Amino acid sequence: MMARCFDPVARWWCTPLPAHAVRPIRFALAVITAAYFADGMVDAGDWFGVGQTHSSSQIAEFLSLAGIGEAVSASISPLFLTESTGVYQVYLGLSIALALGMAVGVGGRYVKVAVWLAVVFWSNRLLWLSGLAETSLSLSLASIAIAAETRPDGGRSSSNSGRSTSNGLSVRLLAVQASLLIGLTWLGMAAGDVWWDGTGAIALNAPTTNRTIDWTDWLMVTTVHDVLTTVLMVLPPLGLALAWLAASHRGAYAGLGMLWIWAALLALFGSVWIHAAILATGSLAIVLTRDSMVPSSSPTLPQ
């Protein structure tokens, strides 16, 4: 009885997908990761050097004084062993190289796991300096690292699509995680008054000193901020429903388009660039969980 209920779920998760389903996602995530590490190079020298506010010795002393060492004991990272900013820069440089290697498909699963570990160690070292981008990046890279992406015949046959359970599991896990992040972001937003009184779009851009683009002049127009707030609240549920459930390909692509527009608006107004890019990539995975929507080949992307 239990197996009868559970087996359809297991079948959905484990049904194989071709390697073509993974490649565009892997490429996008690798480029986003490289950009994330490049951004980290800007201020690595501000935090981790000898005597700086986030150096290993400062952190150890702080955790001991606060008595919360136990609470973060699982935040493991080899970067806690050094206070040389040069080592941090080299780490970030190597991580960028690994991410670019992942983008072009070098090293297969090993490189994907290495990139995920590079993000985890860096994020764990950041402790309370880390935010949404680190978590969504770690979740997404872990999912994509599951995919084998190899052709069982070693690529000799052009008819072989490299179908495997690991590819299917990888794409579906990424898609469900992205849906979870998008859905819960939307629910969390809905708990705030600003998302109901039409000022949500202003709130997103309001701390203008911490926003890349200041849209104040546009957002002061009542119609503009009212419409934008409504669009930001309507797109996630509609986009998710269509991307997952639409009967036609056109409907699913419309859902994907809505989720991409939503992610773009979050990035443009809220300056959550990396997080929004990851959500957009995860949205693509939703569509690619449908076998029939996987492109038959990806000539422009690395094999």
Added chain:
Amino acid sequence: MSKRSNDDSGAEGRPLAVTGIHRIVTLAVLVHLVVVGMSIVSTVGQSQTTATWMMLAGPYLQATHFGLDETPIYITHGKRVDQPRTLSIERSDETRRRSLLPARWAGMGSDDRQQRMLRAVESLVDADQPSLAAHLIAPLIPPVARDGDIIVMRREPTLLSSAEDDTSPPPYRAHLVSKDEDWSIVQWPETRLTAASDLPEPTAP
């Protein structure tokens, strides 16, 4: 796009024969998703049961960085807590404020990390832990600092902040006292003094 038909493992059109491995993997994935989901929800609010589960799942979420900790999943609610903060050092004989953190490109990761650090300092102040807040700030004190200089954390006004928000006292204010070739950061207990001043004047017997 046409359906593909050349498959070598688990062919399309033919349902996958579910094995024990498939069931174990699916169960592991579902447990992972529940834990991640609870971690995300915990950033909005946490029940006692969720807190217990989060404590159990803590090592897994931390070691893999799948957890969200304190970062709220919703980007903003336009509240006071969402206002950007600044940390500066000031002198009573100068009007100039010197920022303790280097200027960074707004909205980029480096800028976000500064804000998270300042938010951590503010939450320590709110939790009545001024010495821990001082511990985080101390390495930022510039070499040109003088005895009596004032360190102030301010919330910057935004388009949505109220007049009350904008005129409320800074969340953190402290002065520097030189001590054995080092600095001691002494917080001004402003909120307590304000509370004391609200008490009714004692009446003469």
